[in-house]
Amino acid sequence: MNADAALRERFAGVSVSHLGDVMDRLNVVDGRIRPIWPGCRLAGRAVTVLTAGGDNRAIHEIIPALKDGDVLVVNGQGVTHRALIGELIAERAQRRGCAGFVLDAAVRDADEIAGLRFPVYARGVIPAGPYRNGPGRSGVPVALGGVVVRPGDWVIGDSDGLAVVPQEEAEDIVAKAESKRDTELQQQDDIRAGRIV
Ligand SMILES: O=C([O-])CC(=O)C(=O)O
Numbered sequence: 001m002n003a004d005a006a007l008r009e010r011f012a013g014v015s016v017s018h019l020g021d022v023m024d025r026l027n028v029v030d031g032r033i034r035p036i037w038p039g040c041r042l043a044g045r046a047v048t049v050l051t052a053g054g055d056n057r058a059i060h061e062i063i064p065a066l067k068d069g070d071v072l073v074v075n076g077q078g079v080t081h082r083a084l085i086g087e088l089i090a091e092r093a094q095r096r097g098c099a100g101f102v103l104d105a106a107v108r109d110a111d112e113i114a115g116l117r118f119p120v121y122a123r124g125v126i127p128a129g130p131y132r133n134g135p136g137r138s139g140v141p142v143a144l145g146g147v148v149v150r151p152g153d154w155v156i157g158d159s160d161g162l163a164v165v166p167q168e169e170a171e172d173i174v175a176k177a178e179s180k181r182d183t184e185l186q187q188q189d190d191i192r193a194g195r196i197v
């Protein structure tokens with residue numbers, strides 16, 4: 001297993017709440033960017049897109065470059081009256097090994113994406129389709145629900161929401177989150193055994 005795959009597995013084993021806690025409760029994304037199907041989980045490194053509201057040209061352009069474990073992070077200006085992606089774009093990305101999408105924007109084809117079990121987090125769901133005119137950029141730092149995401153940063157999602165882990169600190173942060181998880185598991189045992197009342 002390469003280093004990224006090993007880290008991905010460790011991130012998948014901790015909760016987003018614990019990751020937020022060990023980053024001083026910062027680096028947690030606006031809670032209005034939600035998983036679009038129940039049980040959705042996500043861990044991978046960011047590939048970034050900045051696009052005009054309601055326009056997915058830059059997303060189409062980046063899909064063929066996606067690699068195993070990438071998370072596509074899109075700043076779509078928070079626009080929720082037009083969907084930037086749907087089932088077809090999702091399935092193309094999934095077939096390239098993409099770990100999921102996170103959009104500060106809306107999406108569509110929610111049932112079909114749930115059927116793919118492809119992790120997608122978005123600010124909204126709406127049937128209205130996108131324009132494809134541009135402008136857009138990729139590979140730049142983007143804002144995601146109040147947090148800066150640079151290409152290569154880790155993005156972790158569970159049912160509570162999303163956290164962004166700076167790439168330089170990934171090992172340190174995941175180790176602290178594992179430690180917090182283990183401490184709380186012990187506390188849970190103590191509660192169940194009546195040692196903590
Ligand atoms: O039409 C689009 O570009 C978005 C969409 O519904 C899909 O990817 O299935």
Ligand SMILES: [Mg+2]
Binds near residue numbers: 086087088109
């Ligand atoms: Mg569609």
